[in-house]
Amino acid sequence: MNALPIELYLGLSAIIFCIGALGVIFRRNAIIIFMSIELMLNSVNLTFITFSRYLGEQTGQIFVLFVMAVAAAESAIGLAIILALFRRKQTVYVDEVNLLKN
Amino acid sequence: MELQLISFIILGIIAIASALSTVLNRHPIYSAMSLILHFFALAGIYLTLQSQFIAVLQILVYAGAIMVLVVFVIMLLNLNEEEKRKLIVQSRHSFGIIIVAIFAIMLVVYLTTGVFHYPNEGDFSTMFGAKALGDLLFKQHLAAFEVVGILLLAAIIGAMVMAKKKLID
Numbered sequence: 001m002n003a004l005p006i007e008l009y010l011g012l013s014a015i016i017f018c019i020g021a022l023g024v025i026f027r028r029n030a031i032i033i034f035m036s037i038e039l040m041l042n043s044v045n046l047t048f049i050t051f052s053r054y055l056g057e058q059t060g061q062i063f064v065l066f067v068m069a070v071a072a073a074e075s076a077i078g079l080a081i082i083l084a085l086f087r088r089k090q091t092v093y094v095d096e097v098n099l100l101k102n
Numbered sequence: 103m104e105l106q107l108i109s110f111i112i113l114g115i116i117a118i119a120s121a122l123s124t125v126l127n128r129h130p131i132y133s134a135m136s137l138i139l140h141f142f143a144l145a146g147i148y149l150t151l152q153s154q155f156i157a158v159l160q161i162l163v164y165a166g167a168i169m170v171l172v173v174f175v176i177m178l179l180n181l182n183e184e185e186k187r188k189l190i191v192q193s194r195h196s197f198g199i200i201i202v203a204i205f206a207i208m209l210v211v212y213l214t215t216g217v218f219h220y221p222n223e224g225d226f227s228t229m230f231g232a233k234a235l236g237d238l239l240f241k242q243h244l245a246a247f248e249v250v251g252i253l254l255l256a257a258i259i260g261a262m263v264m265a266k267k268k269l270i271d
Contacts, residue, residue, distance in 0.1 A: 006220075012147070021202065027125065031175065032124075032133050035134065049148055049151050052151075053152060053221050054222075056226060061155070062239055065159070072167060072254065077260055079172065082179075083265050
């Protein structure tokens with residue numbers, strides 16, 4: 001069974017990471033920023049799995065398991081923060097939140 | 103080879119397109135739906151890398167648990183479509199522009215040198231299956247596994263405290 005070169009997978013992962021980073025920086029909606037962070041985490045997972053397949057090594061897959069667990073914890077906390085923010089300020093746009101500015 | 107290449111190209115195009123639509127959509131619920139599509143495409147790409155256990159876990163954890171939570175919060179908040187606003191490039195955006203420039207240079211260098219690395223041939227599907235991974239996880243990485251359990255417990259308690267009606271000031 002022939003396989004594809006890893007450069008294809010790494011390139012795809014880099015493109016998805018760039019899209020996620022641009023989303024984090026240019027969007028104002030906190031929920032979309034949160035989803036862009038998930039995109040970036042997923043592209044890193046893709047890199048781990050690519051190298052795990054390339055080296056024939058299982059450790060990369062274990063790393064992905066832990067990244068998934070941390071992403072689940074992060075999503076619970078992040079969404080709770082967004083909920084609390086909406087209760088206090090009635091907005092989810094990050095540029096309208098300046099509680100700590102003055 | 104042919105089948106693998108074709109499926110990789112199709113899944114890659116779906117993944118990139120749905121990622122772009124996640125970032126560019128103005129209503130968060132459409133973003134969430136395209137993000138689910140992205141997770142499924144990524145699970146298919148994991149299958150082309152012979153990692154079927156991670157692919158199933160990707161669908162269960164991301165497309166199942168996390169996205170249900172996100173969609174639930176979006177519906178709870180009852181958000182409207184974000185109004186159009188002229189994009190002004192500020193100094194804080196330069197970080198993103200630098201990242202994208204670096205990755206673009208890397209991609210061009212990759213694709214123009216033409217040196218491609220091929221992984222080992224062979225069947226890794228039993229090695230990347232649930233049995234072998236569980237063996238490794240519970241024999242060599244047991245401490246990390248327990249710490250992740252504590253982390254998840256702390257996250258649940260933190261989320262409950264944070265989402266309570268009255269935040270303690």
